[in-house]
Amino acid sequence: MSKLTFTLNGKPAEASAGETILDAAKAAGFFIPTFCHREDLKPFASCFVCAVEVEGRRSLVPSCSTEVAEGMVVNTENERVKGARKTCLDLLLSDHVGDCLGPCMTSCPAGIDIPGFVSHIAKGEDQESLKLIVDNMPLAGCLGRVCTRPCEEACRRQLVEEPIAICQLKRFAADQAIANGEEVEPAKLPGIGKKVAVVGAGPSGLAAAHFLLMFGIDCTVFDAHEAPGGMIRYGIPSYRLPRDIIDGEVAVIEKLGAEFKYNTRLGQDITLEQLREEYDAVFLGLGAQKASGMRTPGEDLPGVESGIEFLGKVSRDETLPIGNNVIVVGGGNTAIDAARTALRMGADEVTLVYRRAREQMPAWAEEIDAALDEGVKLQTLAAPVKIEQAGDQLEMTCIRMELGEPDASGRRRPMPVEGSEFTMTVDNIIAAIGQNVDATMAPGLELTSWGSIDANEQTGQTSVEDVFSGGDCVTGADIAVNAVAAGRRAAFAINQFLQGEAVVGDPKGYNHSMGALDEVPADVPAAFEKNNRVPMPHLDAGQRAKTFEEVETGFTEELARAEAARCMECGCRDAHECSLRDFATRYDARADRFGGDRREYRRDDSHAVLVYEEHKCIQCGTCVRVCDELLKSPCLGFAGRGFEARIKPALDRAMVLIGDEDLPSLAEYCPVGALTLKTDPVATLEPEAFLNTKED
Amino acid sequence: MEKFESVEAVLDFAIEREQEAVDFYEGLAEQADNAALEKTLTAFARVEAGHKQKLIVAKTYGAVVESRGTVVDMKVGDYLVPVQAGPNMTLQDALIIAMKREKAAMDMYTDLAAIVDDSDLNALFTKLAREEATHKLTFETSYEENFLSEN
Ligand SMILES: Cc1cc2nc3c(=O)[nH]c(=O)nc-3n(C[C@H](O)[C@H](O)[C@H](O)COP(=O)(O)OP(=O)(O)OC[C@H]3O[C@@H](n4cnc5c(N)ncnc54)[C@H](O)[C@@H]3O)c2cc1C
Ligand code: SF4
Ligand code: SF4
Ligand code: SF4
Numbered sequence: 084m085s086k087l088t089f090t091l092n093g094k095p096a097e098a099s100a101g102e103t104i105l106d107a108a109k110a111a112g113f114f115i116p117t118f119c120h121r122e123d124l125k126p127f128a129s130c131f132v133c134a135v136e137v138e139g140r141r142s143l144v145p146s147c148s149t150e151v152a153e154g155m156v157v158n159t160e161n162e163r164v165k166g167a168r169k170t171c172l173d174l175l176l177s178d179h180v181g182d183c184l185g186p187c188m189t190s191c192p193a194g195i196d197i198p199g200f201v202s203h204i205a206k207g208e209d210q211e212s213l214k215l216i217v218d219n220m221p222l223a224g225c226l227g228r229v230c231t232r233p234c235e236e237a238c239r240r241q242l243v244e245e246p247i248a249i250c251q252l253k254r255f256a257a258d259q260a261i262a263n264g265e266e267v268e269p270a271k272l273p274g275i276g277k278k279v280a281v282v283g284a285g286p287s288g289l290a291a292a293h294f295l296l297m298f299g300i301d302c303t304v305f306d307a308h309e310a311p312g313g314m315i316r317y318g319i320p321s322y323r324l325p326r327d328i329i330d331g332e333v334a335v336i337e338k339l340g341a342e343f344k345y346n347t348r349l350g351q352d353i354t355l356e357q358l359r360e361e362y363d364a365v366f367l368g369l370g371a372q373k374a375s376g377m378r379t380p381g382e383d384l385p386g387v388e389s390g391i392e393f394l395g396k397v398s399r400d401e402t403l404p405i406g407n408n409v410i411v412v413g414g415g416n417t418a419i420d421a422a423r424t425a426l427r428m429g430a431d432e433v434t435l436v437y438r439r440a441r442e443q444m445p446a447w448a449e450e451i452d453a454a455l456d457e458g459v460k461l462q463t464l465a466a467p468v469k470i471e472q473a474g475d476q477l478e479m480t481c482i483r484m485e486l487g488e489p490d491a492s493g494r495r496r497p498m499p500v501e502g503s504e505f506t507m508t509v510d511n512i513i514a515a516i517g518q519n520v521d522a523t524m525a526p527g528l529e530l531t532s533w534g535s536i537d538a539n540e541q542t543g544q545t546s547v548e549d550v551f552s553g554g555d556c557v558t559g560a561d562i563a564v565n566a567v568a569a570g571r572r573a574a575f576a577i578n579q580f581l582q583g584e585a586v587v588g589d590p591k592g593y594n595h596s597m598g599a600l601d602e603v604p605a606d607v608p609a610a611f612e613k614n615n616r617v618p619m620p621h622l623d624a625g626q627r628a629k630t631f632e633e634v635e636t637g638f639t640e641e642l643a644r645a646e647a648a649r650c651m652e653c654g655c656r657d658a659h660e661c662s663l664r665d666f667a668t669r670y671d672a673r674a675d676r677f678g679g680d681r682r683e684y685r686r687d688d689s690h691a692v693l694v695y696e697e698h699k700c701i702q703c704g705t706c707v708r709v710c711d712e713l714l715k716s717p718c719l720g721f722a723g724r725g726f727e728a729r730i731k732p733a734l735d736r737a738m739v740l741i742g743d744e745d746l747p748s749l750a751e752y753c754p755v756g757a758l759t760l761k762t763d764p765v766a767t768l769e770p771e772a773f774l775n776t777k778e779d
Numbered sequence: 780m781e782k783f784e785s786v787e788a789v790l791d792f793a794i795e796r797e798q799e800a801v802d803f804y805e806g807l808a809e810q811a812d813n814a815a816l817e818k819t820l821t822a823f824a825r826v827e828a829g830h831k832q833k834l835i836v837a838k839t840y841g842a843v844v845e846s847r848g849t850v851v852d853m854k855v856g857d858y859l860v861p862v863q864a865g866p867n868m869t870l871q872d873a874l875i876i877a878m879k880r881e882k883a884a885m886d887m888y889t890d891l892a893a894i895v896d897d898s899d900l901n902a903l904f905t906k907l908a909r910e911e912a913t914h915k916l917t918f919e920t921s922y923e924e925n926f927l928s929e930n
Contacts (some may be wrong), residue, residue: 378859378862378871378875379860445929487853496851496920497853498854499854517926530813530816531815533925534813534816534870
């Protein structure tokens with residue numbers, strides 16, 4: 084057959100007579116998006132995302148239905164074409180209603196597949212559940228106990244009654260493996276012959292090592308302490324996180340291939356320069372190890388120490404002596420941990436002194452309640468002014484505070500009340516008022532004015548290209564899951580760096596969301612019956628206040644299955660195949676560019692096998708044409724026109740005309756998640772999802 | 780109070796103090812090892828240079844030194860142990876130094892206001908004291924947000 088010659092993106096190209104631009108460009112290796120074009124269906128030219136530029140034509144033309152002509156000059160990827168595609172996608176997204184991934188997943192800094200692992204638990208598949216977690220996050224049992232649960236804040240189930248106990252279910256999955264003596268190993272790629280030094284065996288360093296090893300990169304982890312965990316061992320007390328849980332989960336990383344070198348301090352036993360010479364890259368997860376001083380006179384007296392010093396000592400020796408009467412200064416989680424620990428060490432009276440009101444305490448409300456239940460006293464609106472020796476004891480002078488008028492930012496700041504000083508005589512004073520980063524042992528790196536390491540947010544790369552960093556030493560004292568997420572991102576970036584690829588971290592694809600809780604259509608929660616969250620069993624306050632036994636005892640199997648069954652499985656069944664999501668990622672499309680009304684949420688569940696979600700339909704007409712042209716059963720059609728067009732009639736009525744065996748194909752033809760099979764699970768990360776993408 | 784016989788003389792005095800503040804923060808910046816902290820301190824110096832500029836304008840045009848409303852005194856820095864500047868100082872140290880410095884300036888103008896008889900001068904000193912209180916509040920707010928968040 085004679086060939087036509089034409090110009091494609093500035094280069095000579097060939098096409099057969101009658102061949103469309105779309106097919107010719109595809110054959111030449113160019114990507115052109117399309118929703119409505121199918122090789123086995125007649126061209127429809129309705130979606131317009133396949134539009135390309137043909138020189139000499141005023142407007143762009145649909146490449147799926149325009150044939151190549153001799154001498155034609157075609158551009159399929161210039162700025163004009165890309166801009167038009169983006170606009171087209173922005174328009175489609177502007178009234179689209181759906182969640183690609185559940186809001187819990189997108190709120191989890193580590194991005195674990197929450198609906199996926201929860202649904203495994205509901206079905207009794209605990210090992211599969213844990214596998215799904217560990218491929219995307221190390222330390223499941225640790226985080227399952229101490230995470231501050233940003234995912235639960237976003238959980239849709241609150242619209243019915245209360246959020247799913249995501250975190251405690253994660254702990255359940257991890258505990259089940261221990262109880263059943265099963266080992267769940269993360270996936271691992273073959274070695275690439277590179278090695279990385281990780282400094283810091285806290286959550287960030289452990290996460291970095293975990294993922295580096297999964298990528299096939301050797302790791303040596305150095306830590307100044309004698310054991311791993313960082314602040315989750317030397318800060319968080321054992322009644323919240325038993326040490327064998329940390330040890331067990333670090334053992335998984337060791338089994339993956341990490342070599343641990345404890346009692347080795349950067350800046351003393353090893354230098355950054357040495358590590359850079361010996362290893363292909365370095366990850367610094369140094370944490371925020373320095374306690375912020377109160378800076379009040381008398382702070383240096385014996386008997387006064389910082390919260391992390393105290394907790395660190397207790398972590399090493401839970402029989403340390405402490406006085407009867409203890410003051411803890413501060414209102415954060417460290418202060419609460421120190422106060423509850425002081426009780427367990429035998430103190431009779433522990434008082435928390437905090438300069439603001441209780442509502443302003445940054446500690447978790449549940450933790451404050453637990454401390455008060457155990458007998459910790461609270462002295463709010465008081466600030467220490469000085470500490471003096473009083474015989475064997477310490478006398479702390481405090482001044483009463485009152486909350487001032489709201490300032491420009493609306494905050495009511497505490498102000499001292501003149502002449503309101505009062506004193507308290509105690510045996511020990513623990514100042515738990517925050518931590519700072521000290522990164523001076525890693526010279527040559529740019530720091531922020533806070534003294535923390537200046538690193539790229541997405542990649543953790545520092546001002547020195549082969550040195551990466553993450554966790555508290557970059558953000559300042561923060562939470563464990565953010566440290567884990569930072570270690571994970573840095574591992575991706577280090578892998579890219581070592582493979583000579585662009586260093587981008589772990590970029591996320593487009594995610595469509597129904598929005599904040601108050602933006603979710605009322606029909607979504609209305610489909611579920613009320614069924615309250617299963618409370619976490621725990622030891623009574625009387626039982627626990629004097630021992631380091633774990634306070635929260637964990638879900639039984641029965642409770643865990645019941646709790647997991649509450650999950651609404653938010654997320655789209657099509658998230659990993661959806662063309663709209665794929666193109667939105669490629670062209671950086673946005674849902675908020677064109678305002679206007681969103682579609683109504685209309686879910687047609689009437690059919691036994693298929694679900695039709697009208698709010699996700701982009702009216703590409705593919706399903707109508709499949710019925711017409713392939714199934715020869717004109718059972719579906721459009722009602723209305725233009726933007727208002729909707730697929731009709733209801734599925735139960737339409738589908739009686741089609742044989743059941745053809746139904747699955749109908750769902751496959753839909754380019755988005757508007758027509759799906761009820762049997763498909765909602766969007767989950769496939770196990771080992773990121774390893775698979777790498778192998779692409 | 781011969782030294783302060785006129786509004787102009789008072790303004791000259793205040794302008795000199797602001798220049799001293801500029802020099803002081805520039806000096807601190809030079810001492811800091813951490814480049815980012817050095818920048819922050821240089822920014823403090825620039826703010827002081829702005830204050831000086833404002834006073835020069837007031838003096839040249841005989842304009843009123845603007846300072847409205849009451850300024851809260853959080854007294855954040857008042858109870859803290861003074862710190863020594865040095866290469867290893869942290870942002871926390873720098874803020875303590877700054878709070879204490881601004882408090883000293885505020886106290887100085889308040890004291891001067893108390894001892895001058897002339898009502899114009901009294902009003903001017905009061906306003907200058909309030910200006911310094913505003914500067915102090917800026918540092919206090921920053922300290923409270925960054926270093927007293929858990930306290
Ligand atoms: C008392 C307390 C309670 C907390 N409670 C919670 C909680 O309930 N939930 C939550 O999510 N988060 C909590 N956190 C915060 C959480 O523990 C931290 O955010 C997290 O541990 C930070 O991880 P990281 O890896 O960045 O640093 P870290 O955990 O601090 O680990 C840093 C590691 O680096 C090592 N290191 C430092 N310098 C050197 C050096 N020069 N050479 C060699 N090794 C070095 C340290 O020994 C340490 O092991 C708490 C923190 C404290 C202090
Ligand atoms: S149809 Fe596509 S874009 Fe819409 S929610 Fe589902 S995956 Fe996301
Ligand atoms: S109901 Fe389930 S899927 Fe939905 S947000 Fe909550 S945990 Fe996630
Ligand atoms: S339901 Fe039909 S018209 Fe709507 S997006 Fe899917 S295939 Fe296209």
